[in-house]
Amino acid sequence: MGLTVTEKIIKDHIITGKLERGTEIGIRIDQTLTQDSTGTMAYLQFEALGIDRVKTKKSVAYIDHNMLQAGPENADDHLYIQTVAKKYGVYFSRPGNGICHQVHLERFGVPGDTLLGSDSHTPTCGGLGMLAMGAGGLDVAVAMAGGEYFITMPQIVKVELRGRLNPGVAAKDIILEVLKKVGVKGGLNRVFEYTGEGIKHLSVPERATITNMGAELGATTSIFPSDDMTYRFLKAQKRKEDFREIVADEGAIYDDEIIIDLDELEPMVACPHSPGNVVPVSTLKDIKVDQVAIGSCTNSSYMDLMKVAKILDGNTVAEDVSLVISPGSRQVLNMLAENGALSKLIAAGARILECGCGPCIGMGQAPSTNGVSLRTFNRNFKGRSGTPSANVYLSSPEVAAVSAIRGYITNPIYYDVWDLEMEDLEEFKINDNLIVEPIKDIEDIEVIRGPNIKPFPKSDALESRLMGKVLIKVGDDITTDHIMPSNASLLPYRSNIPYLADYCMTPCDPEFPIRARENGGGIIVAGSNYGQGSSREHAALVPLYLGIKAVIAKSFARIHRENLINNGILPLVFANQSDFDNMVTLDELVLENLLEQIEDGKITAKNKTRDEEYILLLDISERQKDILIAGGLLNWMRS
């Protein structure tokens, strides 16, 4: 039987289980990456595992999110990560070197290898033919310690790209089209594997734009084959020895298929407040923009910014628009500086930011009140920009650059003065002097911990009886940005769970932390796709700290559900979805004989306030049941 690219890589790495769809499998992880906003917790958890040195082929720690240093907290976290990386044999990418996903693609990713990152956009390296997945910090810590990573053996969706993109239409429009077709929950336990004639013309950074934003489908990951294009990219990065061809077999069998005709594709935009809210740019009329932001791990490659420079060349950013550009990596910025493109961006009036996530995670550049911001990023959840009333649209760099000049969201194909065909790049500028390599002699390395680094909360073994009040009832598609908001003032406290607890769920209900404290913890009730978005384990650690014992939802996003289990919080699903309507905030629920009921995967909850009973499902593996019973992954590993 022919195999897909995904199956080939899984087959090479499988340790536990079989390639049977829907069953749990454990795979060996070759590489890990962490970034700073999830990294401190991941390394504290790694330290708790008591291992001397990382056991992966390569582990890399990046500093890219928490870049504003308005107080000592972020710099303290950087220092902790730098010293802990040195102590345990982890490569360290210094602040200013770029966004983890962009730098990993350029300098570390290897076709055919597996990568686990404590960031949901780790699938970026799928553009190189890597099986790259996002996870919570604890799963990444376990992978660094040589442990397997467990996933549900995914369904594999063939995304066949036919034809070729027209000028002004970009890789970003392909992934926006997939999001339009599939939606933000359509990717659960699925891998999107790209094939077809159309992929031949897509460079690795373009492919990476697509696999990066595949995270917004809720997918396990997205992947391209490793082919001639991959070879050319690796060669240009002076890494041709890392190349290995991996293409799907002739008769490979897929579970589903999507066909996209690139010749027909138009520039697209995701409208507020969801990346799944996609429409063609041509359908939007007279949307005036106040801010345009170009960058992020989705769209800040050399080619992306060269296109922007070409469009802006000789023009001026519209009077009422603030254009900010955050290059993805120092390689990109350096090359733009050397070939003069940077000077064109500056001359047009762009505000150049340092290489990092920047505005994408609300680290500065919050738009004005009710402002419209057009961004080349991957997420436009309400409030994520730092301005709760802002309306954020997502687009390609082409749409963003043209719109920055015109001051309105504009279709670049009707504004066709630029020839954006780019020659294939033969050589990138290689300079790894901001990457600190691991050293052998680690005995005397002192790990430096700033005063803001507090211990992470630990869960207890599951008790047979769980009693608690419904502390909040929320609707569908609640993101981790709702559960644990992130912005320039909160990100410095990513190592301080007690501090963050005061902000938990506040975008949904400002009283939530008070109610949780007053009731000594309790239960969260939610609609479908609860926990979509980021991999931040804080969205489980902070509720754990507040005494949350269970979340009852219509369905969960993959990474968040894993984070709940790893921290001993029950992720329960309504057997009868209409029971959601019957529950009201402050209803008192009791779950009896939990230890036996967990084995059945079916749990009865009594609503004492309303004298009702609900059946809740716990559709998880035996391993996960044991983890919950032990009170989380760390306890389970110790026992």
Ligand code: MIC
């Ligand atoms: C994001 O894009 O939401 C983040 C910030 O990169 C997160 C990680 C985090 O919350 O630190 C992610 O995507 O996992």
Ligand code: SF4
């Ligand atoms: Fe950084 Fe934004 Fe990418 Fe997250 S999505 S890694 S915040 S650039």
